[in-house]
Amino acid sequence: MTHNHLIDRLSQTHHLSLDEFTDLLVHRDESLQTYAAGLAAETVERHYGKKVFIRGLIEFTNICKNDCYYCGIRASNSNAQRYRLSEEQILACAQNGYELGFRTFVLQGGEDPYYTDDKICQLVQQLKRNHPDCAVTLSIGEKTKESYRRYRKAGADRYLLRHETATPAHYHHLHPQTMSAENRYDCLRSLKELGFQTGAGFMVGSPGQTPEDLARDLLFLRELQPEMVGIGPFIPAAGTPFAQEKAGTLDETLFLLSIIRLMMPEVLLPATTALGTIDPRGREKGLLAGANVVMPNLSPKSVRNKYQLYDNKICTGEEAAECIVCLTKRIESVGRELAVDRGDNVRYTKQKEDQYCV
Numbered sequence: 001m002t003h004n005h006l007i008d009r010l011s012q013t014h015h016l017s018l019d020e021f022t023d024l025l026v027h028r029d030e031s032l033q034t035y036a037a038g039l040a041a042e043t044v045e046r047h048y049g050k051k052v053f054i055r056g057l058i059e060f061t062n063i064c065k066n067d068c069y070y071c072g073i074r075a076s077n078s079n080a081q082r083y084r085l086s087e088e089q090i091l092a093c094a095q096n097g098y099e100l101g102f103r104t105f106v107l108q109g110g111e112d113p114y115y116t117d118d119k120i121c122q123l124v125q126q127l128k129r130n131h132p133d134c135a136v137t138l139s140i141g142e143k144t145k146e147s148y149r150r151y152r153k154a155g156a157d158r159y160l161l162r163h164e165t166a167t168p169a170h171y172h173h174l175h176p177q178t179m180s181a182e183n184r185y186d187c188l189r190s191l192k193e194l195g196f197q198t199g200a201g202f203m204v205g206s207p208g209q210t211p212e213d214l215a216r217d218l219l220f221l222r223e224l225q226p227e228m229v230g231i232g233p234f235i236p237a238a239g240t241p242f243a244q245e246k247a248g249t250l251d252e253t254l255f256l257l258s259i260i261r262l263m264m265p266e267v268l269l270p271a272t273t274a275l276g277t278i279d280p281r282g283r284e285k286g287l288l289a290g291a292n293v294v295m296p297n298l299s300p301k302s303v304r305n306k307y308q309l310y311d312n313k314i315c316t317g318e319e320a321a322e323c324i325v326c327l328t329k330r331i332e333s334v335g336r337e338l339a340v341d342r343g344d345n346v347r348y349t350k351q352k353e354d355q356y357c358v
């Protein structure tokens with residue numbers, strides 16, 4: 001495979017086959033990666049200018065009924081100190097975030113049965129009442145379509161649910177038998193049908209993952225056409241079955257960010273906290289490789305270090321206001337600017353306008 005051949009493939013991500021994506025990933029080298037990042041940066045600028053959108057992440061519970069092998073807050077990790085924020089605390093985090101300029105709130109948590117659909121709906125409604133100009137995103141795992149419908153009716157705008165891997169056999173290597181890959185994919189399809197701006201995604205370098213698995217993730221994304229894609233390196237977490245496994249790499253994650261940007265030019269693509277954890281300038285490098293979102297933490301300082309999905313997670317000691325100052329500097333250091341609007345997916349917005357303006 002010649003270098004030029006691979007370069008050509010970067011401009012054909014809309015059509016590449018499983019084998020062609022796999023080749024790209026297997027033959028990645030520094031020059032190919034730099035070239036991909038350059039194209040991806042041009043692409044994101046064409047659609048979103050220099051803007052980087054911020055999402056205020058509220059990690060409202062680390063109690064989880066699931067037992068994913070990679071995750072630090074899995075049910076059977078007895079190292080985890082469990083907490084759950086009250087509705088008042090969550091609303092106060094959002095208020096604080098609003099004053100700091102956030103216009104999107106992401107409620108993320110383990111699958112905590114305490115938070116029934118009634119409670120989630122009430123919370124969403126209250127958030128939308130307090131901040132009608134803000135988007136509310138949920139990231140609370142697998143639910144029935146009926147539950148998703150209720151959240152949507154209550155006013156939730158977006159939903160993040162990484163598919164984790166599009167290879168069912170690999171999914172079963174990462175999760176206990178009680179969990180089903182098909183159910184996770186079905187959840188994503190339901191979310192799209194219900195009109196959520198939907199986020200899928202996966203970990204890079206999870207134990208046992210092959211380049212072909214990653215290629216399948218790309219095909220999955222191309223088919224689903226989510227509005228957001230969250231990817232980050234796998235990082236081992238103490239007290240989990242994968243505690244001794246190797247982390248995913250910065251370079252492979254950056255290359256995948258670029259490919260995703262090229263394949264889905266309008267996608268909202270975060271430079272994740274996990275990327276910032278494996279490299280001190282990981283998030284800046286992510287922005288240079290095609291990312292256009294950052295998700296700082298709005299959770300109260302007292303619980304920050306308890307939402308440990310993986311070891312050495314960054315930003316667990318700062319107040320939200322401090323995070324904004326630090327992130328703004330980072331964003332500006334790579335020639336970009338922090339955006340204060342809701343940051344909707346431009347293709348989604350266009351489709352909605354077309355629906356209502358015919």
Ligand code: SAH
Nearest residue numbers: 070071109110140141162233234235309310
């Ligand atoms: N319970 C919610 C939120 C999950 S946490 C849900 O099911 O969607 C958000 C994401 O963190 C997960 O989807 C997973 O991809 C990622 N994550 C979990 N453990 C991780 C680890 N050890 N390293 C890197 N990312 C991890």
